[in-house]
Amino acid sequence: MSSSAEPDPTAADPTALDPTAPDPGRAARVLDAADPRTDHWRALYRDLHAHPELSGREHRTAAALAAELRESGLEVTEGVGGTGVVGVLRNGDGPVVMLRADMDGLPVREETGLPYQSRHSDVDPAGDTVPTMHACGHDMHVTALAAAVDALAVAREQWHGTLLVVGQPAEETASGASAMLEDGLFRRFPKPDVALGQHVGALPAGVSHHARGLLMAAACTLDVTVHGRGGHGSRPFVTVDPVLTAAYAVTRLQAIAARETSPDDPVVVTVATFHAGTKSNIIPDTATFTVNLRARSDATMARLVASVRRVVEAEAAAAGCPQPPTVTLRENPPATVNDPDVVDRVMAAQRAVMPAGTVRTAEPLMGSEDFSEYGLPRGRYDGDPVPYAFWFWGGPDPALFPEGTDSGLSPEVPGNHSAQFAPLDDPTIAAGRRLLVAAALAFLG
Incomplete structure (x- = not known):
């Protein structure tokens, strides 16, 4: 990310994109009325963090997400594309909005010293037992997704449409999204009108970065x-x-x-x-x-x-x-190229529920993701491409960042895939929940 990212004062109002777009203040009402369940989500995050599983082997993580989605009242299907989880919440006529989180960890020995540090190990593709760590924050992704879906499920009277919730395996091998699509994700379940996702990264906790167009390589x-x-x-x-x-x-x-x-x-x-x-x-x-x-x-x-x-x-x-x-x-994922209109609508909705100046635009990254597979079927899956928006939100302690910067360009800020990468659970979980709820309600009727 660019260290000079600034708030974008020209972001479009969502009602300018669609005269039937929902009131952006509705997300604030949903979030304010919902029980934050802070202790519950913190416990879930720390449990997932302590038990990371390698790509394609996310059995425990998938079961934990499936249990949370069922508790929130969703129809849940497990084993999609391997260990993938799909939850569907139908709430009348309206758009189908997809929310996705990835679930896999990495073969890294954790060195954070946290009380819930991973001491877990797993078997890699070569058959070797290796230490594992959630060094890319997918444990945070799953927790924020479950928390956001729970808030939306409780507030069904505030929206109509369908939520398609995807817990994806094997992002780190860039194979999980395509595996779920090949297993009929958009045929067996409602095909989304828009797909939304987020990634925790080396930004100050509570800050989010967006790009209109190219986000990742x-x-x-x-x-x-x-x-x-x-x-x-x-x-x-x-x-x-x-x-x-x-x-x-x-x-x-x-x-x-x-x-x-x-x-x-x-x-x-x-x-x-x-x-x-x-x-x-x-x-x-x-x-x-x-x-x-x-x-x-x-x-x-x-x-x-x-x-x-x-x-x-x-x-x-x-x-x-x-x-x-x-x-x-x-491992050949395409570039992540956001739909500009979707990004404008998401940012406007998120600014209504986040502190002033924390929802920002930034330059593209050379990192990569397979989230773009959901939006760019490229003839391999049924149907037309799905417009999407993907963004980053911060996890590390803001005190770690050099004055005047908001990206992890300093060695004092451990980044993704580092053995010392350790997002704060507070306020990162709450911020991720708010960002997803606001983005979903920007499209749900």
């Missing part, structure tokens, strides 16, 4: 295997060393961003894993590494993927590898 992960010819470490001259070849490729890949891309079209090229060998005196047959790419358009992403292939194939050829490298593409 597209992403792609490439698994690369360099095939060499192994042998004894004392006789490298009779081998083709895949470690050296892969190391040259990793270094050269950095030139894609630094020397092949205009600064007007930002990209990110990150190599975050590198594996080779079993012993210091054995030159292995293969070396593997992963390349994570970020770009703001499909055309730029296609160029990046082609550049990675060119570099690794050229390095393998230069080294005399016995066969070309294997390059496998996975």
Whole structure:
């Protein structure tokens, strides 16, 4: 996020977008009348935080969300797209509004020192038992979603339409949204007229950031295997060393961003894993590494993927590898591009229930999300695209932020995927609840 984000005084009034749009003050009335159940939601959040589960294995988390939705009176279906949860609350004729939260944790050993710190472990795709942590805040997402839905369910007399509530698995592998869609999310359940979602991040607790249009980049992960010819470490001259070849490729890949891309079209090229060998005196047959790419358009992403292939194939050829490298593409979510009219309407509604100056616009991020899959079926799922809005809201202590900034550009502010990422439960849960309730009521009749 830009550290210079400011409130947007030109945001449209929701009634200018649709003459039948609901009164934005209604959200304040709903929230003021509802029981905040602060202790309940704090306990839920801390329980989820202490028991994170990896992508596709969110059985305990899904059961907890399903129980909360049933208690609020929703029709609940579990096991959608794997461990996904779908809740439906029908309340007369009117729009179908989708609210989504993701549920998975990360293979990170938590170092926050919190009394409810995760000491949980899970089994990763390789079959290894690894420490797990909610280092991206999905526990907060689930809690805020459950709290918002509960408030809306209690206040049924204030709105009409249908709530479609989605607890999504496997966001961290960018596969959960597509899995739920392929399992009939928009065929088995009411298809939404609008989809809404939010993500906690390295902003001061209580602040939210929005973007009219591009919010987050597209992403792609490439698994690369360099095939060499192994042998004894004392006789490298009779081998083709895949470690050296892969190391040259990793270094050269950095030139894609630094020397092949205009600064007007930002990209990110990150190599975050590198594996080779079993012993210091054995030159292995293969070396593997992963390349994570970020770009703001499909055309730029296609160029990046082609550049990675060119570099690794050229390095393998230069080294005399016995066969070309294997390059496998996975985790390829599209860019998150918000509908400007939906964003304007959401921001106007949220400003009616949030402290002055806390609902702001900001520059796009190079992070990625698979939430955009719900809005961009791209011919793979039934029906037309769904307009959507996705935004960020803050979790860390505002005192951590350098004066005059509102984004986590300082090392003193642990960000998402850090072992020290620790959103405050108060006021973050309450803020997330208010933001979702206001956004939903901006569209419900």
